[in-house]
Amino acid sequence: MSDNKWSANRRTFVKTAGAGGVVALAGCSGGDDGADGGSGGDDGSSDGGTAGDSGNSATEITWVLNPAEEEIDIQVQYQPLFEYLESEANIEIVEQPTASYSGTAQELRRAAEGDRLFADVSPGAVAQIPNELDVTGMRVAYGAEQYFSLITTTPDSEIESLSDLEDEVVASAAPTSVSGTLFPLYMLSNAGLDIGSAPSGSPEDFELRTSDHTTAREQLIQDDRIAAAGTGAFSTAAHVSKEQFDEMSQDFVDISSEYEGAGEADPELQLLAVSDPIPRAPIVSNAAWGESLKDDLRQLMVNAPQEAFEHDSQADIAEALSIDPEILEMEESELTEEQQDDLELVEAHSLWFSGVVDASVEDYDPVAELGQELGLEWSAL
Numbered sequence: 001m002s003d004n005k006w007s008a009n010r011r012t013f014v015k016t017a018g019a020g021g022v023v024a025l026a027g028c029s030g031g032d033d034g035a036d037g038g039s040g041g042d043d044g045s046s047d048g049g050t051a052g053d054s055g056n057s058a059t060e061i062t063w064v065l066n067p068a069e070e071e072i073d074i075q076v077q078y079q080p081l082f083e084y085l086e087s088e089a090n091i092e093i094v095e096q097p098t099a100s101y102s103g104t105a106q107e108l109r110r111a112a113e114g115d116r117l118f119a120d121v122s123p124g125a126v127a128q129i130p131n132e133l134d135v136t137g138m139r140v141a142y143g144a145e146q147y148f149s150l151i152t153t154t155p156d157s158e159i160e161s162l163s164d165l166e167d168e169v170v171a172s173a174a175p176t177s178v179s180g181t182l183f184p185l186y187m188l189s190n191a192g193l194d195i196g197s198a199p200s201g202s203p204e205d206f207e208l209r210t211s212d213h214t215t216a217r218e219q220l221i222q223d224d225r226i227a228a229a230g231t232g233a234f235s236t237a238a239h240v241s242k243e244q245f246d247e248m249s250q251d252f253v254d255i256s257s258e259y260e261g262a263g264e265a266d267p268e269l270q271l272l273a274v275s276d277p278i279p280r281a282p283i284v285s286n287a288a289w290g291e292s293l294k295d296d297l298r299q300l301m302v303n304a305p306q307e308a309f310e311h312d313s314q315a316d317i318a319e320a321l322s323i324d325p326e327i328l329e330m331e332e333s334e335l336t337e338e339q340q341d342d343l344e345l346v347e348a349h350s351l352w353f354s355g356v357v358d359a360s361v362e363d364y365d366p367v368a369e370l371g372q373e374l375g376l377e378w379s380a381l
Contacts, residue, residue, distance in 0.1 A: 058092040059293065064107045064119040066098045070214045074120070076320045077349050081301075084308035088300050089293075101125065101176045108132045111286035116294070118285050124178045126282060127368035128378040130361050133284040136298045138359035141352060142257040146277035148233040148249075149183035152240060152269040154220065159227050162191035162272055168227035169207045171216035175199035177232075178367055180213050183275040184230025186370055191273075195374070221267060228272060233258045234352065238265035249274035279363055283356060301356040309351050317349045318342075 063082070065074045075095050082093045098104045101122045108125070109132050111117050118136065119125075126135060138145055151170075153159040159168070165188065173180020181199050185208075189195045194204035202208065209219070209226070213235035220229035229236065237245075237258035245252050245262055252274050253259055283301065285294055311317050315325040323342045327335060335343065371378050 056090055058086075058090050059116070061091050061093050061116050061118060061297070062096050063093050064096045064098060064104050064117060066100060066104050066120065070212050071345060072348060073321065076317060077351055078120075079316075079320070080307075080309055080311050080351055081304075084304060085297060085300060089297060091293075091297070101174050105129055105176075108284070108286055111288060113288040113290075115286055116289050116291070118283060118297075121281060121284055122176065122178050123279055123281050123364050123367045124176050124182060124371075124378075125284065126361055126364035127371050128176065132287055134287050134289075134294075135359050135361055135363070136283040136285055137302050137356035138282050138363060139280050139353035140355040140357055141280065142354055144255055144257040145280055145357065146255050147179065147280050148237075148252055148256055148258075148278065149179040149187070149230065149275035150233050150236050150240070150271065151184050151187060151228055151230050151273040152217075152220065152236050153228045153272055155268060155270045157227055157270070159270075159272065162188055162193065165191075165228055166193060166205045169209060169225055170228045170230060171209045171211065171219045171226050172230040173210065173213045173216055173232070175210050177213070178370070179232035179275070179278055180216065180230060180235075181208075181210060182367075182370055182374065182376075183278065184273075186374060187230075187273045187275060189374070200377075220269070233274075236269060237262050239263075239267065239269040240271045241268060244271040245274070251277055276366075279359075279366060280353070282359055282364070302358055304356065306354065309354050311350065314346050314350075318346050321345065321349065 063078075065078065074097065078095075082095075085091065086093060096107065098107065101124065104119050104121055105125050105128055108117065108119055108121075108129055111132070119133070121133075125133065141147070151162065159165060170184070170188070172184055175181055176199065185195050185198055185203075188203075188206070193206060196202055196204040198208055199210065209216075211219070213231045216229040216231050217235050217239075219226045233252070233256055237256070238261050241263040242259065243263075245256075245259060248271055255277055285298075314328050318325040318328060323346060327339045327343055328346070330339070332340075368378075
């Protein structure tokens with residue numbers, strides 16, 4: 001993919017200004033937290049044209065983002081998709097980062113008529129605020145429209161089954177994370193443990209420590225007080241051998257895009273449970289936005305070529321993260337420990353999904369049903 005495949009303006013800005021510059025732009029865009037979206041016709045026709053319509057000013061679209069893993073600069077990760085959309089439509093995407101899933105849901109809740117918002121959300125948001133959003137599409141990772149939740153422990157923990165976690169400490173992701181907390185709670189409940197009022201309150205039979213997928217995994221690895229971790233498979237599957245998945249879940253073997261890389265990361269973790277398949281996270285928009293421009297952009301995402309989800313090169317990612325791109329050309333034996341960490345960080349910033357497919361609120365009924373099984377009051381989360 002050549003450097004001029006999509007507009008270079010956004011890429012140049014990220015490289016020169018860094019993530020702080022992008023955040024500042026989002027904060028100065030006007031309106032309520034950058035969601036004003038500028039003016040234009042009710043049907044979007046006056047400012048939703050192609051990038052070549054130089055006579056019309058670009059329509060501002062706010063995109064609310066929150067990372068699933070702490071170390072990810074999600075604005076860098078999303079650059080290919082944003083560049084593609086800005087090159088195909090006369091729009092300017094303004095990123096609005098949030099710190100959590102609940103923060104993203106709050107932005108959708110308060111979006112008013114006239115606001116133009118897309119958002120990167122967890123599947124749980126569809127069950128949580130179904131009347132405040134429209135599902136743009138389901139994200140697909142390497143051909144898979146479903147993903148998995150895992151509960152893992154360390155090989156030396158003496159924890160052999162979920163029931164052994166009674167009176168222990170379990171780390172998990174954010175309270176409303178479907179794969180990082182809700183499915184782990186469901187699996188623990190099915191194993192006979194009393195989850196109490198979790199995730200909004202405390203379990204009765206064990207202690208739950210919520211954070212994010214990366215932190216939960218690292219706490220399990222580094223802190224002997226943590227007996228197990230509930231995370232999305234994208235965070236921990238690389239630490240679990242293929243043989244363990246082969247024995248526990250044929251669905252994971254057949255469906256999961258993480259199976260191919262299973263067992264490639266150190267240290268090895270012991271698999272305790274694998275969830276049923278979960279519909280992958282959607283991209284959504286605020287329901288009050290009624291312009292035809294919204295559907296035009298949805299169609300662009302659903303019909304986007306593969307290149308729209310790929311960075312030009314890992315060197316571009318490295319430069320955006322202020323990492324020396326020369327490490328990309330070095331042999332593994334030549335890398336220091338810090339350089340190896342930097343290399344893994346660059347690789348982690350590839351956009352995690354490879355396409356968007358048509359989807360609706362009904363596609364996320366399994367998540368809503370999960371909430372019912374757990375006795376959740378979605379609106380209170």
